[in-house]
Amino acid sequence: MALKVTDLRVYYRTLRGEVKALDGVTFSVADGEIMGLAGESGSGKSTLAKSLIRLDGRMRHAGGTVELDGRELPIADDRAMDEFRFREVSLIPQYSMSALNPTRKIGKMVGELLAARGVPDGTAELERRLELVGLSKDVLGRYPIELSGGMKQRVVMVVSTLLDPSLLIADEVTSALDVSSQKAVATTLLGFRDHGLVTSMMVVTHDISLVYQIADTILVMYAGRLAEKAPAEVLVTAPRHPYTRQLVAALPEVGVRYEDRRLTGIPGNPPSLLDPPGGCRFRDRCPLAFEQCAEQPPFAEVAPGHLVACWKAE
Amino acid sequence: MRRYFGRKLLVYGLTFFVAVTVNWMIPRFMPGDPVQSMLSRANVAQPAAVEAMRVHYTAMFGFDLPLWRQYLNFWGSLLRGDLGISIWLFPTPVTDVIVRAVPYTLGLLIPSILLSWVAGNRFGAFAARRKWLDNTVLPLGYVLTATPYMWLAILLAWALGIIAGIFPVAGAYGFDLQPSWSWEFVGSLAQHWFLPFASLFLVAFGGWAIGMRNMIIYELEADYVNYLRALGAPTRLVRRYAFRNAILPQVTGLALQLGVLVAGALVTEIVFSYPGLGHLILQAIQNQDFFLLQGTFLFIVIGVLIANFVIDIAYVLVDPRTRTGMGEAA
Numbered sequence: 001m002a003l004k005v006t007d008l009r010v011y012y013r014t015l016r017g018e019v020k021a022l023d024g025v026t027f028s029v030a031d032g033e034i035m036g037l038a039g040e041s042g043s044g045k046s047t048l049a050k051s052l053i054r055l056d057g058r059m060r061h062a063g064g065t066v067e068l069d070g071r072e073l074p075i076a077d078d079r080a081m082d083e084f085r086f087r088e089v090s091l092i093p094q095y096s097m098s099a100l101n102p103t104r105k106i107g108k109m110v111g112e113l114l115a116a117r118g119v120p121d122g123t124a125e126l127e128r129r130l131e132l133v134g135l136s137k138d139v140l141g142r143y144p145i146e147l148s149g150g151m152k153q154r155v156v157m158v159v160s161t162l163l164d165p166s167l168l169i170a171d172e173v174t175s176a177l178d179v180s181s182q183k184a185v186a187t188t189l190l191g192f193r194d195h196g197l198v199t200s201m202m203v204v205t206h207d208i209s210l211v212y213q214i215a216d217t218i219l220v221m222y223a224g225r226l227a228e229k230a231p232a233e234v235l236v237t238a239p240r241h242p243y244t245r246q247l248v249a250a251l252p253e254v255g256v257r258y259e260d261r262r263l264t265g266i267p268g269n270p271p272s273l274l275d276p277p278g279g280c281r282f283r284d285r286c287p288l289a290f291e292q293c294a295e296q297p298p299f300a301e302v303a304p305g306h307l308v309a310c311w312k313a314e
Numbered sequence: 315m316r317r318y319f320g321r322k323l324l325v326y327g328l329t330f331f332v333a334v335t336v337n338w339m340i341p342r343f344m345p346g347d348p349v350q351s352m353l354s355r356a357n358v359a360q361p362a363a364v365e366a367m368r369v370h371y372t373a374m375f376g377f378d379l380p381l382w383r384q385y386l387n388f389w390g391s392l393l394r395g396d397l398g399i400s401i402w403l404f405p406t407p408v409t410d411v412i413v414r415a416v417p418y419t420l421g422l423l424i425p426s427i428l429l430s431w432v433a434g435n436r437f438g439a440f441a442a443r444r445k446w447l448d449n450t451v452l453p454l455g456y457v458l459t460a461t462p463y464m465w466l467a468i469l470l471a472w473a474l475g476i477i478a479g480i481f482p483v484a485g486a487y488g489f490d491l492q493p494s495w496s497w498e499f500v501g502s503l504a505q506h507w508f509l510p511f512a513s514l515f516l517v518a519f520g521g522w523a524i525g526m527r528n529m530i531i532y533e534l535e536a537d538y539v540n541y542l543r544a545l546g547a548p549t550r551l552v553r554r555y556a557f558r559n560a561i562l563p564q565v566t567g568l569a570l571q572l573g574v575l576v577a578g579a580l581v582t583e584i585v586f587s588y589p590g591l592g593h594l595i596l597q598a599i600q601n602q603d604f605f606l607l608q609g610t611f612l613f614i615v616i617g618v619l620i621a622n623f624v625i626d627i628a629y630v631l632v633d634p635r636t637r638t639g640m641g642e643a644a
Binding site: 053102104116 | 536537538540541542543544545546547548550551555558559562632633634635
């Protein structure tokens, strides 16, 4: 079991109190698994992704543990986490376009980073991996501004995976790209796993149709909690949680003309996480809600590899 | 690269031309008649002699020619390096008067600008990551940078010169000394230099420190910093990068502030009767000395333009983004 997250709680400190962005999350990712992490904005998916590598200043680890390859990650201790970052857990950020220091040549920057992390000489390996993503080693002698957006994206992907991390977190990597580049990025991510450069991967996205193409499993979050986790095919074709069903139903279908039929959405809004209501958090918007929903349903396995947090998912 | 500097040089050339023209115009359109003031200084009683002197002086300074002729002659002699003859220190050439004053002004300006810039940036970057410094010393920086130069100068002169009696408050060296390379003279020079230097230094220091503190805080929130941190880069490396990037706007700021700093130095010199260019300007205005005023301004304009040009070059060296832009669009 590569990654094991147990009852993880991460809250944001705000002036009005603590926002429970991640409120008791338990799941695991197997070796070699690419897990898509989907949900609407505010569902806690980015908070979860960040928690696994670096909490920002406003985030507080309120409880729960994260275990990677049998070792517990000290996620609340920024210093102690440094040892795991890059080598064990790595990140491809959302902001690849601005992730490189603008006043350093790329090769020099990577060299300084590696030296600071105690990696003696990674240049040969770096050049080899750049070739894998179709970049010549000339880019190392250039400044970030001299590269196109797509090239920067690929450089960042190569740098992030350079030390063969056990877990790679790809945080909304495709949201700033056009559709053809999205496809290329998705293929590259798959390649990283298939070449064994990374063991497992978490792909955070709000675009289920994209993550469906590369992920083995998809985890859907809603309002700081897990809603459903299933193999990608099953989640898209036979979802069990009413939220996932409505989410998948809201996706536009290929080949359907939307002149006569309006795209559907999910009526209502997610609850405020400043002081969330007890019980199932989807129940105000749920067509199937009944009395038992006032009690939080467990995230239970209903079929092999298929977990759902809903009383009605049998 | 060549096109970039070619264009820059053209802009500087144009600025120079306009500045020289304005320089020439200002004294001539000022109220007052310099020949008249020279005549009254000569104290001659006979009207015929006065008339003869007036004709002589007017012809000598070229005031009898039409304005456009005066303007062309001015450019002509300027290109020969001739700035005319001072009226205040008649008959010393203006160039000599300026050359005597320039070392004092440069001796004040260069150390105060460079030291305040370097020290302010270092201190600002340092304070940006220490809460207690940020809360105690930086508010002082706001006060310092908002202080007018001459006011701080007067305050320092009063506190350290008159009350404490540590430093002399007027002149560039003791009144009983002649310029020479003796220890006594150099010591006196340094003593007299300190207060005007300190007032220039402190005001500028506050401004740079605050600017740098804000820039560092901004840079430490930048995406590349977050990325490096996520990859476990040590704080030392991250801060080095942040400092390197935060210094860029400070270089631009230096270019923008240069004129203000020079103006500040001029006023400060007047407060301390320091015999530099600022002192000359005051004397030139009081004595209706067109040529000296013109010459001094000209010198300041050239100085500021050269300094700006140097900063332009330095910027190209420190920011790779300006270099890549030069290839095509620039």
